[in-house]
Amino acid sequence: MTQIRCAVLGLGRLGYWHAENLATKIRGAQLLSVIDPMEGRAEQVARELGIDGYSTNPDDAFNNPDIDAVVIVTPTSTHAEMIKKAAASGKHIFVEKPITQTLAEADEVIEAIRKNNIVCQVGFMRRFDPAYYEAKKRIEKGDIGQPIYFKGLSRDGNVPPASFIKHSGGIYLDVAIHDYDIARYLMNADVVSVQATGNVLQHSFLSEYGDVDQALTTLQFSNGAAGDVETMRIAPYGYDIRGEIVGTEGVLTIGSMRQHNIQLYTFAGSTYDIIPDFPSKFKDAYLLEMVHFIESLTNGTKPDCTAEDGKAALEIAIAATDSFKTGKLVQINTVHV
Numbered sequence: 647m648t649q650i651r652c653a654v655l656g657l658g659r660l661g662y663w664h665a666e667n668l669a670t671k672i673r674g675a676q677l678l679s680v681i682d683p684m685e686g687r688a689e690q691v692a693r694e695l696g697i698d699g700y701s702t703n704p705d706d707a708f709n710n711p712d713i714d715a716v717v718i719v720t721p722t723s724t725h726a727e728m729i730k731k732a733a734a735s736g737k738h739i740f741v742e743k744p745i746t747q748t749l750a751e752a753d754e755v756i757e758a759i760r761k762n763n764i765v766c767q768v769g770f771m772r773r774f775d776p777a778y779y780e781a782k783k784r785i786e787k788g789d790i791g792q793p794i795y796f797k798g799l800s801r802d803g804n805v806p807p808a809s810f811i812k813h814s815g816g817i818y819l820d821v822a823i824h825d826y827d828i829a830r831y832l833m834n835a836d837v838v839s840v841q842a843t844g845n846v847l848q849h850s851f852l853s854e855y856g857d858v859d860q861a862l863t864t865l866q867f868s869n870g871a872a873g874d875v876e877t878m879r880i881a882p883y884g885y886d887i888r889g890e891i892v893g894t895e896g897v898l899t900i901g902s903m904r905q906h907n908i909q910l911y912t913f914a915g916s917t918y919d920i921i922p923d924f925p926s927k928f929k930d931a932y933l934l935e936m937v938h939f940i941e942s943l944t945n946g947t948k949p950d951c952t953a954e955d956g957k958a959a960l961e962i963a964i965a966a967t968d969s970f971k972t973g974k975l976v977q978i979n980t981v982h983v
């Protein structure tokens with residue numbers, strides 16, 4: 647089988663995991679190069695993963711004719727530029743969420759992707775998480791009848807540093823967007839209006855960036871269903887991601903807080919370990935989404951989470967941000983599903 651030769655751009659909190667998966671776990675993929683402008687970082691990762699190629703300049707990947715695909719895990723504010731350069735140089739693209747920071751940028755990158763006939767997958771890994779994946783199959787099978795309400799909950803106790811927050815686009819674009827995407831996917835309907843609120847309850851530095859550590863979004867879907875998304879960066883117990891779909895004939899709950907399938911009993915009481923962070927929770931999902939990307943390129947099939955899906959989720963996140971800022975309900979006019 648032909649190997650898909652890849653470069654990973656950005657080797658921070660998440661980039662390293664994608665690089666490790668491509669270098670060591672994915673049949674049909676070959677990691678040729680890792681790139682990060684931070685002095686010494688790419689060299690260190692290349693050494694750890696046993697590969698020869700590393701650089702501090704992303705252009706080295708775009709200009710390298712041996713590279714078929716780039717995996718973009720750089721700060722969100724750089725995604726638009728990276729995608730446009732990748733598309734112009736004929737590289738297929740896996741890009742982390744959110745696809746871009748603005749809708750104008752999303753339109754530009756979609757145009758560049760179409761014009762250059764490039765495959766692009768956006769990193770909404772919940773679609774590949776075994777529990778969410780199974781939920782989608784059960785809903786499609788009709789196990790809960792017609793979905794009429796979506797509930798999404800994303801709580802993280804670890805707030806990222808200011809250097810990340812500054813380029814993240816804020817809590818709706820950075821965190822709640824995962825729930826907006828999975829809501830569209832599981833409900834098989836677009837969101838037509840949102841109303842969002844948010845507050846800074848603990849991490850006061852977020853105010854400097856117009857961001858919040860606790861947020862709530864209510865959703866109205868095109869088919870009349872409704873939903874809500876709770877998002878926070880101040881969970882005092884771990885990393886907690888759950889979902890619930892109410893249907894006309896049943897309810898489906900997704901996810902748990904449990905890290906290991908064990909329970910400890912002592913005279914002090916009974917406890918279990920709680921998932922501490924996103925790499926622990928979504929290790930399998932990050933691997934499976936990348937397997938899907940490589941298989942799509944190998945087989946010439948369309949990936950499950952396209953640039954258009956990336957734009958649709960971004961539209962909801964931008965509408966939620968506007969609603970938070972204005973206190974008003976915001977309509978979304980584009981219907982994709």
Ligand SMILES: NC(=O)c1ccc[n+]([C@@H]2O[C@H](COP(=O)([O-])OP(=O)(O)OC[C@H]3O[C@@H](n4cnc5c(N)ncnc54)[C@H](O)[C@@H]3O)[C@@H](O)[C@H]2O)c1
Nearest residue numbers: 656657658659660661682683684704719720721722742743
């Ligand atoms: N899907 C998920 O669950 C998930 C989780 C975390 C982050 N993300 C996304 O991944 C992206 C990166 O997030 P992170 O948490 O890894 O950030 P990070 O700040 O930890 O790392 C970003 C890395 O990119 C490097 N970088 C900066 N500019 C660059 C450039 N022009 N070219 C190449 N490298 C560059 C930085 O030196 C840094 O090492 C963001 O878009 C974020 O939204 C997604």
